[in-house]
Amino acid sequence: RPYCSRMALGERLLFRQLFESASSTYTYLLADTQTKEAIIIDPVLETLDRDLKLVDELGVRLKLAVNTHCHADHITSTGLMKKRLPGLKSAISKFSGASADVHLSDGDKINFGKHHLSVRETPGHTDGCVTLVMGDQSMAFTGDALLIRGCGRTDFQQGCSKRLYESVHQRIFTLPDHCLIYPAHDYKGQMVSTVGEERRFNPRLTKSLEEFVEIMENLNLPKPAKIDIAVPANLVCGVHEV
Amino acid sequence: RPYCSRMALGERLLFRQLFESASSTYTYLLADTQTKEAIIIDPVLETLDRDLKLVDELGVRLKLAVNTHCHADHITSTGLMKKRLPGLKSAISKFSGASADVHLSDGDKINFGKHHLSVRETPGHTDGCVTLVMGDQSMAFTGDALLIRGCGRTDFQQGCSKRLYESVHQRIFTLPDHCLIYPAHDYKGQMVSTVGEERRFNPRLTKSLEEFVEIMENLNLPKPAKIDIAVPANLVCGVHEV
Numbered sequence: 001r002p003y004c005s006r007m008a009l010g011e012r013l014l015f016r017q018l019f020e021s022a023s024s025t026y027t028y029l030l031a032d033t034q035t036k037e038a039i040i041i042d043p044v045l046e047t048l049d050r051d052l053k054l055v056d057e058l059g060v061r062l063k064l065a066v067n068t069h070c071h072a073d074h075i076t077s078t079g080l081m082k083k084r085l086p087g088l089k090s091a092i093s094k095f096s097g098a099s100a101d102v103h104l105s106d107g108d109k110i111n112f113g114k115h116h117l118s119v120r121e122t123p124g125h126t127d128g129c130v131t132l133v134m135g136d137q138s139m140a141f142t143g144d145a146l147l148i149r150g151c152g153r154t155d156f157q158q159g160c161s162k163r164l165y166e167s168v169h170q171r172i173f174t175l176p177d178h179c180l181i182y183p184a185h186d187y188k189g190q191m192v193s194t195v196g197e198e199r200r201f202n203p204r205l206t207k208s209l210e211e212f213v214e215i216m217e218n219l220n221l222p223k224p225a226k227i228d229i230a231v232p233a234n235l236v237c238g239v240h241e242v
Numbered sequence: 243r244p245y246c247s248r249m250a251l252g253e254r255l256l257f258r259q260l261f262e263s264a265s266s267t268y269t270y271l272l273a274d275t276q277t278k279e280a281i282i283i284d285p286v287l288e289t290l291d292r293d294l295k296l297v298d299e300l301g302v303r304l305k306l307a308v309n310t311h312c313h314a315d316h317i318t319s320t321g322l323m324k325k326r327l328p329g330l331k332s333a334i335s336k337f338s339g340a341s342a343d344v345h346l347s348d349g350d351k352i353n354f355g356k357h358h359l360s361v362r363e364t365p366g367h368t369d370g371c372v373t374l375v376m377g378d379q380s381m382a383f384t385g386d387a388l389l390i391r392g393c394g395r396t397d398f399q400q401g402c403s404k405r406l407y408e409s410v411h412q413r414i415f416t417l418p419d420h421c422l423i424y425p426a427h428d429y430k431g432q433m434v435s436t437v438g439e440e441r442r443f444n445p446r447l448t449k450s451l452e453e454f455v456e457i458m459e460n461l462n463l464p465k466p467a468k469i470d471i472a473v474p475a476n477l478v479c480g481v482h483e484v
């Protein structure tokens with residue numbers, strides 16, 4: 001079965017992908033349409049109002065705001081969202097170094113209604129990067145570990161290209177080929193990929209480990225514009241000034 | 243059943259939404275994963291290479307490039323795509339005034355493999371605006387007739403707000419509430435909506451016809467930057483200089 005042959009996400013699943021253009025970040029809203037329990041992944045400060053309005057209109061109840069890692073390019077809205085929605089909890093990897101209500105470990109399940117996401121630790125871009133996999137393995141939220149035809153950089157925070165390579169190969173590429181890949185960012189207007197596609201066409205991750213390390217060492221990317229503000233803010237859920 | 247409770251698009255359907263950031267245009271690729279027949283909706287000149295690369299990687303065969311209308315804000319890649327993919331045909335409404343291999347009329351079916359889109363004429367933004375509805379009414383590509391929480395402007399080309407209001411109410415809002423709405427543009431990082439949501443929350447189309455006309459007459463929008471280049475180009479499938 002080739003790529004993305006279905007987006008069938010099972011019954012009772014509400015799913016929305018949202019984009020924040022300044023940092024090219026994708027935010028994901030998922031809910032059980034019957035129980036109305038919802039979670040949000042990687043919400044961004046700039047789009048807090050848009051996201052909360054949508055949550056309100058859709059009539060779902062946010063129970064958890066999860067960050068796939070401590071982002072360096074934007075400030076999370078998690079902290080302010082908690083202030084706006086009493087009862088909402090925040091979650092992030094226990095290896096992120098960031099404070100949160102829930103510290104995630106490999107194998108943890110994030111439940112919302114009859115659905116759940118499973119936590120897979122996929123370090124390498126940072127120590128605390130996780131990939132969140134739907135219970136039926138129909139989709140995976142890969143954060144900055146695996147991007148569409150790309151991957152997160154490994155030249156700041158706790159970046160380690162060897163570790164990232166192993167995370168992607170051992171924890172993401174072992175998912176079914178048809179599993180949809182929803183990354184934390186895209187810079188080319190691409191919204192989704194699949195495990196099968198990335199296994200075949202990712203220009204970096206199809207290489208050998210040695211070639212991958214070489215590629216990652218020579219990207220010569222500028223430092224993210226907001227890193228000195230974003231990382232400290234995200235270590236405290238984006239509420240450093242509140 | 244509330245909004246977007248499923249993205250189940252039936253079997254054998256490959257679906258991709260793509261974004262062109264300069265004009266905030268969405269391009270859609272749909273294919274039958276078995277026969278590999280594919281169509282593309284509203285492809286943009288700037289992202290021609292990206293789109294053709296994806297078509298190639300996914301191993302599908304583009305048979306038709308459809309424009310939902312003669313766009314004023316960007317140049318279609320349809321003409322150049324035809325040069326790059328011999329056998330590809332172009333399609334647009336017979337009321338668009340634009341040349342194309344296929345002139346679409348209300349009720350026409352666009353077949354790709356076992357799937358098809360039905361053409362619904364939804365004029366008002368322009369005379370030649372169509373909405374393309376999946377055979378099972380699971381999704382509708384609304385062009386600029388209906389945007390997410392918005393709609394196309396009616397102050398240039400053959401814009402007529404009364405006509406647009408009637409098109410949306412009679413030809414789009416009559417689709418099932420769960421039908422996914424995929425517009426030609428979005429400016430706020432929203433990717434999809436549903437008929438039910440727009441019927442309830444669209445700030446313009448929930449108004450009376452009189453209020454709608456009043457709103458549309460007072461938008462005071464600047465003229466699209468590229469209109470004087472884009473419209474003449476799109477009237478000849480974007481190949482005016484070739």
Ligand SMILES: [Fe+2]
Binds near residue numbers: 070072073125144
């Ligand atoms: Fe990151």
Ligand SMILES: [Fe+2]
Binds near residue numbers: 313314315386394
């Ligand atoms: Fe338009």
